[in-house]
Amino acid sequence: MEILRVLMFRLAAVFLCAQYCHGKTVTLDFNATWVNANPDGLHERKVVGINGQWPLPVIEVDKGDRLIVNMFNGLGDKHTSIHWHGMFQNGTNNMDGPSMVTQCPIAPGSSMTYNFTVPQNGTYWYHCHTDACYPDGYRQALIVHDNQSYFNDMYDHDLTITLSDWYHELIEDIPFIRVENPTGAEPVPNSFLFNDTLNTNIAVEAGKTYLMRLINIGAFVAQYFYIEDHTFRIVEIDGVYVDEQEADTLYIAAAQRYSILVTMKNSTTQNYPIVTVADSVLLDVIDPSLQLNQTNWLEYNSSAAHPQAVMKVDVASDLVPYDDLKLVPHDRMPLLPDPDMTIEVDVIMDNLANGAGYAFFNNISYTKPKVPTLYSVLSSGNYSTNSEIYGEFTHPFVLEHNQVIEVILNNQDTGSHPFHLHGHNFQMVSRTPSYGPNFYDFADGDPVAYNATENPSSSFPAYPARRDTFVAPPQGNFVVRFVADNPGVWLFHCHIDWHLMQGLAMSFVEAPKQIQEQMSLTDSQVNVCKAADVAYEGNAAGNTDDLLDLTGQNRQLPWLPAGFTTKGIVAMVFSCVSAFLGMAFITVYGISGIQSKKEETSQATEGNES
Structure with a gap:
């Protein structure tokens, strides 16, 4: 009966989509180039601009529109791409944007056209998904307007607000994965921005109701949000309409809306x-000059005072956000039935042989393949259902079409992680602990893994909250479910960009046979690969003759020898450095001493001869 209800829900969604599939075409030409900006007034730096401008343009479309973006990489020294965060890309997996997953990176001087239909609604964003490039400014809001939302007649004006952390250096110039940072401490931002600036006034009219779309487009730090002496009603999370719920404080992690x-x-x-x-709990070291709290204003009267906020100090106790697990989707999509496939992973932060800190799902740190995984699907024929061809270190899972998938995630790290799934939103059916004063309860103790006896499926909500980015609590756990009804290669990863750099990702190869039926490799995609000097056929190692031969695949580094600890690594590094300096000093001193003796001998010989 449950399966029938889910299928009926999907069928209704298909009919609803059909109503919107005849929208207009929105065509944009993007030339990505370096420009200079100083958004916090503290430091001017180069950032990625579009058509010579930064901040980037907010893209606004209507539900059912076709979006075409012709992107030229004019950066000169950096590969790039665009990921349309939250877009399902039904039938257009090759438009999703993550390099070496669904496409080759776009090399300097090359271009790519992104072309897809938007049958969804709500608040999204777009950003670079090649190496660590979006924190350099390549990110902005993507808004899908919907004149048939249940709350469409409940507001007068529509506003978009972005929150972000900000670094004064290019991400590639910030030392991070290195032996001197064995704990993997994330670089602390230099400031925090509100609509890519500071001290912003949002002019409002008395008595009017505003729909505020809040997007954390940052690379790392979650932020709390509230408005003094105002409450609000939550009506959407990550593109999913929810029954309105009154709240006064939100916790918005990286990538959430x-x-x-x-x-x-x-x-x-x-x-x-x-x-x-x-959220200062995420920061290992806080410079006294870093302004954690920002005040911007609802401006009712431009002539009136603009007071600074009375700050709540302790983020762990004074700021209690609304728990997103309590939000009920307005469409009443029921709890998915018991899973056909369960994937259980542990989040681990550890060191590899170079002494640097990395991130792992079940001891695998995601390492990009030599061929984009989607292109391996398209060029592998009957081997496409064999997960081995995608390489051990892309951590691939092959999902059958329309299976119910359950992911059990046990976070053994003392930090929280916002996990994002491409191509889907998913039901959060369990999280321990939930948002609130107890969110950090396990951070100082032992990790608590999911226990099905203590939290059986019978205790799961009837209509679970659904979104594309959920936060895993420090040393806690969560359980999510989704239906593999969208053929494609979809990345599942932490949206803290530092952690993605460290390898906290895995790939879902969903319905590979259906992928092969839906699409094929185009000449333009091949040309993008050729320009970037990237292979576009074969398995993860680029082998086209024997797809099960992974010789030469990209691998994570070996593990540290048994017995090494973080303190041991640091001690070894500094011992080696000290030894090197000591030997260098002795050598220099010895050479200078020998030279002096030679000079003395020479002078004595000359004196005797005279």
Whole structure:
């Protein structure tokens, strides 16, 4: 009966989609180039601009539109791509954007056209998905308007607000994965931005209701959000409409989105602080000059004072955000039935042979293949259903079409992680602990793995919250479910970009036979690969003769020898450095001493001769 309900739900969604599939075509030409910017007023640096401008353009489309973006890489020294975060890309997996997953990276001087239909609704964003490039400014909002949303008549104006952390250096110039940082401590941002700037006034009209779309486009740090002396109603998370719920504080992790309805007061006598607070628990070291709390304003009256916020200090206790697990999807999609396939993974942060810190799912640190995984699907024929051809270190799972998939994630790390799944949103059916004062309860103790006896499926909600990015608590766990009804290669990864650099990702190869039926490699895609000097056929090692021969595949580094610890690594490094300096000093001193003796001998000989 449950399976029938789910199938009926999917069928209804297909019919609903059909109503919107005849929208207009929105065509944009993007030339990505370096420009200079100083968004926090503290440091000017080069950033990735579009058509000579930064911040990047907000893309706005209507549900059912076709979006075409002709992107030229004019950066000169960096590969790039665009990921349309939250877009399902049904039938257009090759438009998803992550390099070496669904496409080759776009080399300097090359171009690629992204072309797909948008049958979804809500708040999304777009960003570079090649190496670590979006924190250099290549990110912005993507808004899909929907005049048939259930709350369409409940607001007067629509606003988009982005939150982000900001670094004063290019990401590639910030030392991170190195032996001097064996614990993998993430680089601390230099500031936090609100709509890519600071000290912003949002002009509002008394008595009006505003739909505020909030997007964390940052690379690392989650932020708390509240408005002094105002409450709001949550109506959307990550493109999923939810029954309106009143709240006063949100926790918005990297890549997450919320839409809220905020009704203004009827008086114009004063302005009110909009407050964002960086989650300082995520930061290992906090420089005294770093401003964690930001004040921007709902401006009712430009002539009135713009007061600084009265800050809540302790993020672990004073700021209690609304628990997103309590949100009920407005479409009432029921709890998916018991899974056909369960994937259980442990999140681990550890060191490899070079002494640097890496991230792992079940001891595998994602290492990109030599051929984009989607292109391996398209060029492998009957071998496409064999996970071995995709390489051990892409951590691939082959999913059968329309299977119910359950992912059990046990976070053994003391930090929280926002996990994002491409091509889907997923039901959060269990999380321990949940948002609130107890969110950090396990951070100082032992990791707590999911226990099906203590949290059986019978205790799961009837209509679970659904979104594309959920947060795993420190040393806690979560359980999510989704239906493999979207053939494609989809990345599942932590959206803290530092952790993705460290390898905290795995790949789902979903319905490979259906992928081969839906698409084929085009000449333009081949040309992108050729320009980047990247193979576009064969297995993960680029082998086209024997697809089960993975000789030469990209591998993670070996593990450290048994017995090495973080302290031991640091001690060894500094001992080696000290020894090297000591030997260098002795050598220099010895050479200078020998030279002096030679000079003395020479002078004595000359004196005797005279």
